[in-house]
Amino acid sequence: MNTKNKPALLQVRELSVEFPTRHGVLKALDRVSFDIAPGEILGVVGESGAGKSLTGAALIGLLEPPGRISGGEVWFEGQRIDKLGAAAMRALRGRKIGAIFQDPLTSLNPLFTVGQQLTETIQAHLPLNAAQARDRAIDLLRQTGIPAPEARIDQYPHQFSGGMRQRVVISLALAAEPKLIVADEPTTALDVSIQAQIIQLLKRVCREHGAAVMLVTHDMGVIAETCDRVAVMYAGRVVETGPVHQVIHCPAHPYTIGLMGSIPAMDEERERLLQIDGAMPRLNAMPPGCAFHPRCSQALPRCKEAVPQLLPVGATHAACWLHHSEGRA
């Protein structure tokens, strides 16, 4: 595939991840493709087990064994990174690609002060001496809205509240000025009032530093107000992708329509919520054809036989046979 003349920062092409088990190989990601442009915020949304966190982990080479990439390509700044060795990947992680995880307490080391953790990261990636690294760490803490950073830099993670810890994690991710940040459910562990602060912070600092973000979340509201584009995942596949406004207001895939209808809205009163019966199939019992067909009210005979491709529908791309008759597809 020619990647040189495309402006995308990150290109994921037909990425598949599988887990070999005693009962056979489970396919957790099935030919996932998407692009992220420089400075863009891409939301990846889906229910638990849809493979959204796994996509993030696969990109930054942090798949837990026995999970492995079984196919596809990942290109970052024109370089193929899915086949990089552990050392080359480690050099890339933190320097070019930062990561923010869900639980800010477990992503910080409780035995070191936040200053030690920040300066370690800064010195690992940038040619700065200890004093310069400390200044930079204080500056980063100030940018992420931590009051009195000169004093708090010498404190331990347990002395910070949940929201403050997540601010520290964001400064860690930004420490080496990465081009891309993979943020996996960064606000899920926080209260709503803190959530709003962290989302705004993430949006602001990424804009200031020119970093693109892949924001993994199950919260459609967070996606709606943060992202430029969104990819909806279901059972290890991307079922719909497009500009966030289009996907929310005129979704094409029946799963996206159901997902939007099942969210209680703040601005309108509905007697009943739209519900999608059933639950997402387990990996060891994946139906043939489109994975959504057992729950889909509009399923066609064809849906049970062949997997639909992600093709343009109106302003978005959707993987659904309803929109691609054989002639058009």
Added chain:
Amino acid sequence: MSALVRVQDLSMRFDVSPPWLNRVLERKPRQFVHAVDGVSFEIPKGKTLALVGESGCGKSTVARLLVGLYRPSAGAMAFDGRDTREWFAAKDAQALRKRLQMIFQDPYASLNPRWKVGAIVAEPLTEQAILTDPAAIRARVAELLTLVGLNPADSAKYPHQFSGGQRQRISIARALATAPEFLVCDEPTSALDVSVQAQVLNIMKDLQQQQGLTYLFISHNLAVVRHMADQIGVMYLGRLVELADKPTLFATPHHPYTRMLLDAIPDIHLTGRSRVAVQGEVPNPLNPPTGCSFHPRCPHANARCALERPALNELKGIRVACHAVEEGRI
């Protein structure tokens, strides 16, 4: 309309003092957390009162007090006109327990993994000696499972064979086994995905209409609360700061904390909107601020708010605890 549940100045304080030896040797004082501090409300029959607030505001403690899992430190609760503090200790406490049941947050932790679903749902029936004939119990379990949209044949399975949403339905079936009038639901859908959450919320609404159930619905999600509730109470650090009918609360929120909460919710229909995030975090409940506990974060706070604790006063049909609202400053 008569209130089925009436709560007056309910308080719960937990002793979190250091051990006796530390107190004596290191002269540490006794310490208490006021998890619930003077909460009053009533729930009319067949209606839903929702309590919302952030973690640590005491909403789950209220739920546990109401079903008798904790004994309140002060205040009164009445169910159907009778004082429940006395009723829970009385000889006929079974009669009360039969009439109120609880649904817990985590369907993975609230069902015994070693019991079959049939035994889980039948437990309240046998425990309360409502039915004794095994055939009658089986028939009632089948009826309950059907009611929540499961198959009667599911009673032979174990909880691990079900998804999160199905497990929460099993919890609901168990709670309905004694044909209660009042259900306390503590974050019943927070552990579930949105499409599954919709299934559970729809079932709960249908059951309320069919059986005239009264709910106390606890949630931190205002959108879910808006879908379920008739009346909404907003809690902050153990106190009720605003209590109003649903349409009033959403149309004209009065308390600054309620406004902040409403503003903090990301809404899917407002793409690209930038919100005014309120600064600061919930203070430590061990050492709550003086006066109004919200004043350090409140944009309308003045000297009076820092000194004097506002009471929950009636104002144009709603109840709100705020000096600024009372004085007409906001």
